[in-house]
Amino acid sequence: MTERPFYREGALRMQETLRTRRLADHIAGKYVTDYLDETAAAMLRRADCFYLATADADGYPDCSYKGGLPGFVQVPHPGLLRFPSYDGNGMFRSLGNILDNPRIGMLFIDYDKPIKLRVNGTADVSTDSGLLASFPEADAVVEVRVRQVFENCPRYLHDVRVGQYSDHVPRPHHAPPDPDWKLKDEYQGLVRLRNS
Template sequence: MKPEEFYHDGSRDLQRRFGSEQLADHLAHRYVLDELEEGHAEWIRGADAVYVATIDPDGFPECSYKGGLPGFVRVPDLRTLEIPSYDGNGMYRTLGNAAAVRRVGLLFLFPALRAKLRVNGTCEVLTDRDALHPHHGAEAVLRVGVTAVFENCPRYLHDPVTGEHSTHCPRPGHRPPDPDWKLKPEYDGLLPAPRSEQIEDRIQESNR
């Protein structure tokens, strides 16, 4: 995806401030897709949860956890997802936002994978019999038209089995290791200076 289509001025300003503009351009060009890959589709078919972000008509955000048995999120094709809505508290905050604004952001975490997958798209809320039929127990279906797909660095994920916190989490007296992706040759010359160096540079600039 073209960086100018993926980033807005707010993101660009922070990228310039923290020296990551070249890295961000590279990631958008190479890793942000406009449809799912087959591997992503298989991940989603095995997922038992998804976090759904929406906005209301006034622009305020909402984030909701949706869970089910593995396979509850259907992937009819690589540009479409279907998320069932089961019986809940009757507030319909997420579905109401989706019906009103029709934009959605999804975050998938996978029990057996050290991976994070983000999916953005348009959406519609369906309640007709044909839409509900493939989703046992659903009272509505959130159908998502995929517009952007990208994996996120998983370094801060904690171990769901042992409960151990990620070794990448900053803490006093601990130097977190570099994530594996930063060691790949494709990132040579693209990574910003370490945060400590950036802070020191700013202190020196402010003292001039």
């Protein structure tokens, strides 16, 4: 099977328009993996929720929130993760979409660090009793073969613990600071700094 490029035509057009191609290539080359390293796996195992993006057979997207106790996302090995489907409203939009179109995206957020981690992959839905035994009260289990793992800049995350907006969000009479990652030597010549 031919490997799909990380950036498709639309992303490349925007990178050209906004002059971020060199930055985007640097990030993709250095930080995008096709497996969950131990740091990413540990974050998933600690997670008590994530957001799941699916699309139906015609490509129409849907997004849902999935929650549980820490440990409800399992990482049996770096290329595979599992999560339960608990009793819900019976619509099964996400699971139905996976049956029709197995390509999914997942967004995990750790507000304490803060970190946003994206995991893209190919999913299967199982009602196998052996898998269900690992997830009490689950109706089904989703197994995801990992295709891409990468962090996103967390600067616009609001602090939900104390109800404070991110200092990086633009607003009148406020000069947002440069994010710490842009100050690293590896990004010299690849990013514009506001406060230089």
